[in-house]
Amino acid sequence: MTGRHFEAVVIGASAGAVEALSVLLPALPRGYPLAILIVIHLPPDKKSVMAEIMSAKCALPVKEAEDKESIAGGTIYFAPPDYHLLVEADKSLSLSSEEPVLFSRPSIDILFETAADAYGAELIGIILSGANEDGARGLKAVLDAGGAVVVQQPELAYASAMPLAALEACPDAIALSLEQIASYLQKVVHA
Amino acid sequence: MPNKTDDIELKLMLEALYQKYHYDFRGYSLASVKRRMGQAREHFGCKSYSQLQDRILHDASLLPKLLSYLTVQVSELFRDPHYFKIIREKLVPHLRTYPSLKVWIAGCSTGEELYSFVILFREEGLEDRTLFYATDINPEALNKAEAGVYEVDRIQLFTENHRRSGGKSSLSDYYTAAYGAASFDKSLRKRVVFSDHSLVSDAVFTEAHLISCRNVLIYFDRELQDRALGLFKDSLIRKGFLGLGAKESIRFSNQADYFIDFSREERLYQKRGDA
Numbered sequence: 001m002t003g004r005h006f007e008a009v010v011i012g013a014s015a016g017a018v019e020a021l022s023v024l025l026p027a028l029p030r031g032y033p034l035a036i037l038i039v040i041h042l043p044p045d046k047k048s049v050m051a052e053i054m055s056a057k058c059a060l061p062v063k064e065a066e067d068k069e070s071i072a073g074g075t076i077y078f079a080p081p082d083y084h085l086l087v088e089a090d091k092s093l094s095l096s097s098e099e100p101v102l103f104s105r106p107s108i109d110i111l112f113e114t115a116a117d118a119y120g121a122e123l124i125g126i127i128l129s130g131a132n133e134d135g136a137r138g139l140k141a142v143l144d145a146g147g148a149v150v151v152q153q154p155e156l157a158y159a160s161a162m163p164l165a166a167l168e169a170c171p172d173a174i175a176l177s178l179e180q181i182a183s184y185l186q187k188v189v190h191a
Numbered sequence: 192m193p194n195k196t197d198d199i200e201l202k203l204m205l206e207a208l209y210q211k212y213h214y215d216f217r218g219y220s221l222a223s224v225k226r227r228m229g230q231a232r233e234h235f236g237c238k239s240y241s242q243l244q245d246r247i248l249h250d251a252s253l254l255p256k257l258l259s260y261l262t263v264q265v266s267e268l269f270r271d272p273h274y275f276k277i278i279r280e281k282l283v284p285h286l287r288t289y290p291s292l293k294v295w296i297a298g299c300s301t302g303e304e305l306y307s308f309v310i311l312f313r314e315e316g317l318e319d320r321t322l323f324y325a326t327d328i329n330p331e332a333l334n335k336a337e338a339g340v341y342e343v344d345r346i347q348l349f350t351e352n353h354r355r356s357g358g359k360s361s362l363s364d365y366y367t368a369a370y371g372a373a374s375f376d377k378s379l380r381k382r383v384v385f386s387d388h389s390l391v392s393d394a395v396f397t398e399a400h401l402i403s404c405r406n407v408l409i410y411f412d413r414e415l416q417d418r419a420l421g422l423f424k425d426s427l428i429r430k431g432f433l434g435l436g437a438k439e440s441i442r443f444s445n446q447a448d449y450f451i452d453f454s455r456e457e458r459l460y461q462k463r464g465d466a
Contacts, residue, residue: 066438066440067408067409067438067439067440068220068412068413068416068443080438082437083409083438086220086222086223086226087222088220088221088222089198089221089222094220094222094223094409094410095409095438096220096223096263096409096410097263097265097406097409097436098223098226098227098263098265099263099265110226113226114222114225114226117222117225118222
């Protein structure tokens, strides 16, 4: 990984997401340079409180992604419930209410695929705990575009189906514990 | 690296669609268009967008199918019930003061939003004085809107939404179910004009008291959003109302100064008296 330059991180998680992110995100220090875009599966009619919950725990600014917003480094963005989150070529965000993918809106695959298209090799894709297969296709897209791919070690995840599916799609992905992912994310920016 | 050849071909394809058929997707948010065009490409069995372009240019009969991929047609009756609750409780009292009303459902797709409004207006005793305009660019979607037939397994959600919107009647009063389909009553369409209209290229056609256009602008880029919002401003009467989707806002648009918040949370705006 030495010498590689990254611009953004995309993270996908489902069942067990809050717990996993509560370990991972607060570990990132103030001034951390990469933009972090996150899709987690939530019931569609719930007002999202994720940004609020994480805001209280994190050194980095956390917000719900807004349509046509420019992506800023060092900021954590959550997809709003019931909308897909997409990355445009000019590194701005779009929301969409297209049909759910794998019963999910927001869809991890859609975020990962569009981010891979926009960032190419300057993207890190991370799949955490979850109980379905959303994200596997997206992680493959990150890999195919030259990006780095990381998966939470399935046996350490609250729900292993999502990391297992991701590893099946990307057998060479690095499987790490949450603590290791947190230090990986810091190492790549100091490399 | 991302496949930039794809992007070139996609943009050429959108240009071709515009020049040949006057469907203008050039100002749409590209990430979403690209995804959906990719699905269309797969459906038509084409290896590249250039190949797809070739087929579409030389065979107009493929156009409706392509449009059904490019335009998003996902909605519910009384989607975001709270939106309709606020309209019922806060906006209807204003509308009652007018002897006649025009309501424009812009980008009505397959009609779910339209039927929600007609039912709400009937419940509130406003239907008979109202003319509804339901417009979309996709003729197939308009046909479905005009037919008013939905899969019966969606009715449970529609019913729950209607109830949560403060519905004063039973949704089952408005449809008949048979063979897995729910047909909405034709009386709901007697005050409705269905029409082909593009927010990208067409002009003002009415003076409306209320325009509802939800989850349409998110597919546009900033410039096109501004155009559509300008069109809405020019299409509204003084102090007319505009409703947008839950994640859409007029705040960052160059039209923001012409509107005031009516219900911020519900994305309901009112055109200023002096605009």
